[in-house]
Amino acid sequence: MTAIKHALQRDIFTPNDERLLSIVNVCKAGKKKKNCFLCATVTTERPVQVKVVKVKKSDKGDFYKRQIAWALRDLAVVDAKDAIKENPEFDLHFEKIYKWVASSTAEKNAFISCIWKLNQRYLRKKIDFVNVSSQLLEELPKVTEESVPSGENQSVAGGDEEAVDEYQELNAREEQDIEIIMEGCEYAISNAEAFAERLSRELQVLDGANIQSIMASEKQVNILMKLLDEALQEVDQIEFKLSSYEEMLQSVKEQMDQISESNHLIHLSNTNNVKLLSEIEFLVNHMDLAKGHIKALQEGDLASSRGIEACTNAADALLQCMNVALRPGHDMLLAVKQQQQRFSDLREHFARRLASHLNNVFVQQGHDQSSTLAQHSIELTLPNHHPFHRDLLRYAKLMEWLKSTDYGKYEGLTKNYMDYLSRLYEREIKDFFEVAKIKMTGTTKESKKFGQRRLSLMATLPRKESAVKQETESLHGSSGKLTGSTSSLNKLSVQPSGNRRSQSSSLLDMGNMSTSDLDVADRTKFDKIFEQVLSELEPLCLAEQDFISKFFKLQQHQSMPGTVTEADDLDGGTSSKQHISGTPLPVSSEKDMIRQMMTKIFRCIEPELNNLIALGDKIDSFNSLYMLVKMSHHVWTAQNVDPASFLSTTLGNVLVTVKRNFDKCISNQIRQMEEVKISKKSKVGILPFVAEFEEFAGLAESIFKNAERRGDLDKAYTKLIRGVFVNVEKVANESQKTPRDVVMMENFHHIFATLSRLKISCLEAEKKEAKQKYTDHLQSYVIYSLGQPLEKLNHFFEGVEARVAQGIREEEVSYQLAFNKQELRKVIKEYPGKEVKKGLDNLYKKVDKHLCEEENLLQVVWHSMQDEFIRQYKHFEGLIARCYPGSGVTMEFTIQDILDYCSSIAQSH
Secondary structure, rough: OOOOOOOOOOOHHHHOOEEEEEEEEEOOOOOOOOEEEEEEEEHHHHHHHEEEEEEOOOOOOEEEEEEEEEEHHHOOEEEEOOOOOOOOEEEEEEEOOEEEOOOOOHHHHHHHHHHHHHHHHHHHHOEEOOOOOOHOOOOOOOOOOOOOOHHHHHHHHHHHHHHOOOOEEEEHHHHHHHHHHHHOOOOOOOHHHHHHHHHHHHHHHHHHHHHHHHHOOHHHHHHHHHHHHHHHHOOOOOHHHHHHHHHHHHHHHHHHHHHHHHHHHHHHHHHHHHHHHHHHHHHHHHHHOOOOHHHHHOOOOOOHHHHHHHHHHHHHHHHHHHHOOOOOOOHHHHHHHHHHHHHHHHHHHHHHHHHHHHHHHHHHHHHHHHHHHHHHHHOOOOOOOOHHHHHHHHHHHHHHHHHHOOOOHHHHHHHHHHHHHHHHHOOOEEEEHHHHHHHHOOHHHHHHHHHHHHHHHHHOOOOOHHHHHHHHHHOOOOOOHHHHHOHHHHHHHHOOHHHHHHHHHHHHHHOOOOOOHHHHHHHHHHHHHHHHHHHHHHHHHHHHHHHHHHHHOOOOOOOOOOOOHHHOOOOOOOOOOOOOOOOOOOOOHHHHHHHHHHHHOOOHHHHHHHHHHHHHHHHHHOOHHHHHHHHHHHHHHHHHHHOOOOOHHHHHHHHHHHHHHHHHHHEEEEEEEEOOOOOOOOOOOOOHHHHHHHHHHHHHHOOOOOOHHHHHHHHHHHHHHHHHHHHHHHHHHHHOOOOHHHHHHHHHHHHHHHHHHHHHHHHHHHHHHHHHHHHHHHHHHHHHOOOOHHHHHHHHHHHHHHHOOOOOOOHHHOHHHHHHHHHHHHHHHOOHHOOOOOOOHHOOOOOHHHHHOOOOOHHHHHHHHHHHHHHHHHHHHHHHHHOOOOOOOOOOOOHHHHHHHHHHHHHHH
């Protein structure tokens, strides 16, 4: 341990001017035993610092390094764990508690004893020694000032220091001086007393030399004192002069202070003047209105373009003066208040002039436009308001000024404009729609002539039919046309085909045009008129809306998210239709204000459109097809421009009415199908509603080609075709004169032909169904009509087939008494070729009586009957060959005879 102590002193503490007093080998409690050393050290220089240093052996070599040091004054508690039993563990309480385990109890006790002595020697600090044996702390006597005199106290202290300082090394300089002295006295080591005596003598010689030197310097001291006295006198003179100078400078200082204060006041005055000039220039530059502007505001000509421009510039200048951002305190100046009042008066005066002038312009426009209504009453056109809009747009900037300065007068002008223009547009639009109605209800000479002839024909009908006819025409107006081009006679009875054909030919003979030709002409004329009405209204509304936006400075939005018009929900049954002509909604934005203004100005458009639609529907319910297509296209166009605009909303609402009329037209046709009654005395032929469906489908396909609302037509097709199918079967079941299969066959053949010709994609399934029904009923009718042309022969072979079915072999049937060869020959002789041809001729006449001429199915049916008869003939021959082999029995006629018979009969008729 001593060797380690000296090594640590040499390597670690001597370079830091420290002395190592005690050392203990420790490791941390509870962890892996990594040994280190706790060292108690003091510094060699004053004031003495006492430390506890932790030294650890380096991992890279055999040398030691200083790891951490604690000042002894920071030590609060020393805990030895057990004062009685030997225990190597102890704790040191610095800023935190460090737990240590010494290599031996003796080293621990020696280290704790050294700590206690250092505390008593240097610190005099209250350190708590806990669980430390009292014997360990009493190894050195406690020294106090009361028990030892001062001199003895010093000696004891010195003794203590010697006790503590077991060894004190000489430094290098001390060693060098001692070596020089000892080299000068060779006997210093052998005779110390002689060496000490010599040193004493040399010291006395040095003291004497010092005294003589002091005595020799007294003269110099006197000279120095004299010089000091002279210097003091000079200093007094200098102080006197400095006092006089100070008095003079004091007066100068006062004058300079006065000058500085005066300069400060001048600078302050200049600064205030500059600021005042800046404020005045600001007010003059921003609140001074030119005389020309004032004159323009007071007397400017609002009728000429130059005057309007001057007034516009003056109004902008006035607005800038009034809106200038005044600095704090400006509003308290009398001149500013007067100027602001002057500006307010000018604004009020000019606002009144502008509002009065514009009101006069609005009124004058109403009178000017009224004078031009007469020339537009003949043609189906609306007056052009572009010149009026062009003239008013010159005031757009003034309206923007009025909106920002006097919103009350701006609102008043807006209300007056709506009042005047709504009355003007109401007159124009009503006259325009009157012209449209006149053109729609106007009839050609041919249609009038045909109407008169048709009335004369109706006079010959039964009274019941005439009554119903009159009632129907009273419901649909006095135009003489039938709703949906469907005669009300069809509701009462189905005339025989021959009678109908004769009536049709007589009508054609009486008039130059057929009913369908008149209907097509009228519908085409209606379509053109309706399209022209919409084409005139659309630019009128768009132009007015654009003008309102520009003139009244209202912002238009191109799209309105979440806006739903009624046109988007046409199939919803009950419509949540908004009453545009009612109380206007509260204005939530400028866009809403535009819509409200348009609603008030054009409040008559929607009612007039609805009236026109009602008239077109009354004239001909098929007009709803034209109106649905045209209106849908215009709604689609308007919504692409602005889905929330007045035009889009209004047309969408009207489209709802058109769609309802279209649905009503479909419902009426279905109801007419259900109300059809058939005559008991004539054959049915092609049912009226089947022909009407063909007409409707052909018309609809031509109208709805490339239309936006094709889906509505497809739904109507589905409803109509279902109604046709159901009611054809119903009429066929009720028919007494014409066989059911003939009614079904002819009408479904007509339906199939119609669907095949029109190629309606949504009715492909119905087309296949119609074809199947036609084929089935054709076969059924052929079998039913043909029956058993060789009745006895047929009964005979039915008996043969029954015997075979009972288990008798075919070649043994001829041995049966009732079915022998003689019976077979007897039956065959009853059907010679002449009788067969006669039966086929009667059958042809019967079929011709059942079938109608319109569908031209006689030859088809006759060919099918021929095939069926040949099939039966081949069946009989097969039975003869199998059941009567080798008998030589054959039919009286051949297949070629049958073909000749059928061909001869068809040619003869």
